[in-house]
Amino acid sequence: xxAHTTDFAQALRDAGLRVTPQRLALLAILMDSADxxxxxxxxxxARALDDSVSLATVYRTLSALEEAGLIRKLTLESxxxxxxxxxxxxxxxxxxxxxxxxxxxxxxxxxxxRRETLEQLGYEIVSQHTxxxxxxxxxx
Amino acid sequence: xxAHTTDFAQALRDAGLRVTPQRLALLAILMDSADxxxxxxxxxxARALDDSVSLATVYRTLSALEEAGLIRKLTLESxxxxxxxxxxxxxxxxxxxxxxxxxxxxxxxxxxxRRETLEQLGYEIVSQHTxxxxxxxxxx
DNA sequence: TGACAGATGAGAATGCGTTGCATTTACGTT
DNA sequence: AACGTAAATGCAACGCATTCTCATCTGTCA
Numbered sequence: 001x002x003a004h005t006t007d008f009a010q011a012l013r014d015a016g017l018r019v020t021p022q023r024l025a026l027l028a029i030l031m032d033s034a035d036x037x038x039x040x041x042x043x044x045x046a047r048a049l050d051d052s053v054s055l056a057t058v059y060r061t062l063s064a065l066e067e068a069g070l071i072r073k074l075t076l077e078s079x080x081x082x083x084x085x086x087x088x089x090x091x092x093x094x095x096x097x098x099x100x101x102x103x104x105x106x107x108x109x110x111x112x113x114r115r116e117t118l119e120q121l122g123y124e125i126v127s128q129h130t131x132x133x134x135x136x137x138x139x140x
Numbered sequence: 141x142x143a144h145t146t147d148f149a150q151a152l153r154d155a156g157l158r159v160t161p162q163r164l165a166l167l168a169i170l171m172d173s174a175d176x177x178x179x180x181x182x183x184x185x186a187r188a189l190d191d192s193v194s195l196a197t198v199y200r201t202l203s204a205l206e207e208a209g210l211i212r213k214l215t216l217e218s219x220x221x222x223x224x225x226x227x228x229x230x231x232x233x234x235x236x237x238x239x240x241x242x243x244x245x246x247x248x249x250x251x252x253x254r255r256e257t258l259e260q261l262g263y264e265i266v267s268q269h270t271x272x273x274x275x276x277x278x279x280x
Numbered sequence: 281t282g283a284c285a286g287a288t289g290a291g292a293a294t295g296c297g298t299t300g301c302a303t304t305t306a307c308g309t310t
Numbered sequence: 311a312a313c314g315t316a317a318a319t320g321c322a323a324c325g326c327a328t329t330c331t332c333a334t335c336t337g338t339c340a
Contacts, residue, residue: 017286017287018285018286018287020286020287020288022287022288023287052288052289053288053289054288054289054290054291055289055290056288056289056290056291057287057288057289060287060288061287078297
């Protein structure tokens with residue numbers, strides 16, 4: 001969309017990271033992945049662009065990008081973590097327990113509410129994430 | 141408190157599970173653990189009661205108890221899962237990122253709100269859990 | 281261009297959790 | 311009270327996601 005969202009090289013420099021083809025590839029892949037790929041899937045997709053990428057680098061890059069706040073890691077139950085570009089709008093995730101599909105649901109007010117609650121308890125929220133496991137209902 | 145909450149043997153039978161000393165030990169330990177122990181900690185505590193308990197049995201028992209709805213598993217980021225007796229009241233968890241301490245925060249209205257939202261999307265919630273990572277603020 | 285810290289690839293290592301298998305045990309039935 | 315059987319257990323081996331080691335390579339900056 002707007003220019004700043006796609007200038008990966010600059011985003012990396014801003015985060016104090018070197019600009020390498022592997023990192024550019026992973027950022028580009030994450031940027032136009034509507035799903036939430038895991039490390040294996042990212043490796044496969046990255047190798048289509050640059051066939052020398054290793055799994056270790058995928059993990060190292062994901063950690064660095066997460067630390068820089070560029071991406072978000074989703075820790076799931078009983079399956080490898082998934083990753084997404086840090087979303088503009090707060091949202092949580094619903095895992096369809098039958099298909100494994102992950103969908104997003106917006107969540108601003110809840111997130112804000114919780115931030116206020118925690119503040120009164122003397123805590124500053126670093127991250128919050130709701131994981132919902134659900135199954136599709138059939139029409140009643 | 142009331143009788144039914146401590147009749148572990150009956151709870152196991154109701155769940156279609158055999159009553160074994162290992163399972164009784166684990167249930168008893170979980171019942172009066174104010175913290176949220178992980179598998180290793182449970183093993184250590186269980187061995188104080190019955191020194192023959194094995195780690196495999198801890199995991200197998202935890203799975204069975206979770207399946208039966210007697211306990212809840214907390215999947216955390218970058219550390220072993222923790223477990224708690226299924227709480228009477230819905231609550232989420234705050235992990236203090238400096239101390240590792242886990243505290244609980246009530247959550248009824250948010251949980252209900254989310255249940256309604258998901259229902260409109262055609263989903264029936266099986267479980268929902270919010271994990272908050274936070275740090276203690278010092279007085280400003 | 282040269283120097284060098286940071287990044288990478290390959291594979292070994294780690295750690296949480298699971299599984300196969302032989303043995304034991306809970307528990308309904310004689 | 312002893313029996314039979316499926317379920318449960320302990321132990322060790324295993325599986326899998328993630329991290330680490332280390333030798334080599336490469337961005338970046340002077």
